[in-house]
Amino acid sequence: MLSPPAMVLAVDDDDFARDLLRRTFTTAKLCFRTFVSAQDLLAHADLQSPAVLLLDVRMPEVSGLKLQTLLRERGVMLPIMFLAGNSEIAVAVTAMRNGAVDFVEKPFDAADLVARLRRAFAVHVSTSARPRRSGTSAHAGRLAALTAREREVYDRMVLGMTSKEIAKELGGSFRTIEIHRSRVLVKMGASNVANLVRRSLIAVVGP
Numbered sequence: 001m002l003s004p005p006a007m008v009l010a011v012d013d014d015d016f017a018r019d020l021l022r023r024t025f026t027t028a029k030l031c032f033r034t035f036v037s038a039q040d041l042l043a044h045a046d047l048q049s050p051a052v053l054l055l056d057v058r059m060p061e062v063s064g065l066k067l068q069t070l071l072r073e074r075g076v077m078l079p080i081m082f083l084a085g086n087s088e089i090a091v092a093v094t095a096m097r098n099g100a101v102d103f104v105e106k107p108f109d110a111a112d113l114v115a116r117l118r119r120a121f122a123v124h125v126s127t128s129a130r131p132r133r134s135g136t137s138a139h140a141g142r143l144a145a146l147t148a149r150e151r152e153v154y155d156r157m158v159l160g161m162t163s164k165e166i167a168k169e170l171g172g173s174f175r176t177i178e179i180h181r182s183r184v185l186v187k188m189g190a191s192n193v194a195n196l197v198r199r200s201l202i203a204v205v206g207p
Contacts, residue, residue, distance in 0.1 A: 006121050007051040008032040011041050013059045028114040038062035047076045052121050057084040057091050065095055079120045090160025096201045105194045142188050153180040158200045
């Protein structure tokens with residue numbers, strides 16, 4: 001579980017989403033605060049104490065990605081997780097490359113979200129946390145099993161490109177690309193595109 005001093009600081013401009021997050025955190029007995037915007041967080045949150053930041057990708061005025069940049073510019077190095085819709089996976093990829101520790105697809109599973117928050121905090125505070133070489137090696141082995149065409153599709157899937165976009169770029173039919181996508185997921189041991197993206201990023205930057 002999260003240590004008692006740790007907080008979950010969640011930012012989402014949607015009233016329904018914030019209410020759902022509150023109920024999720026309350027049920028899981030997590031300490032938390034919710035904020036309606038980036039400005040609200042920056043003005044009222046304690047960003048010096050142990051916490052995990054949970055940011056919605058799509059917000060008016062200051063997006064989750066922009067907020068991530070602002071926090072880093074201010075020297076706030078708390079672990080950041082993102083909530084992202086299926087169409088926002090490409091943004092989540094950018095966020096993780098910029099230092100976010102994880103992202104969760106919406107609509108989220110409450111138990112999965114809580115588990116990921118706890119893991120993010122545990123990794124952040126652990127002085128013994130190290131990149132898992134065996135996981136990286138396993139990922140490389142799975143990549144090697146892809147055909148040349150599947151690798152081309154894989155490279156574009158982890159960038160958040162849709163089948164239609166991939167087909168247009170590679171010159172194949174939509175149906176053929178869909179078949180390749182399915183094979184890539186199976187060979188990489190991923191349950192969906194979000195899981196595939198997460199695995200690929202962990203293999204590059206470590207857990």
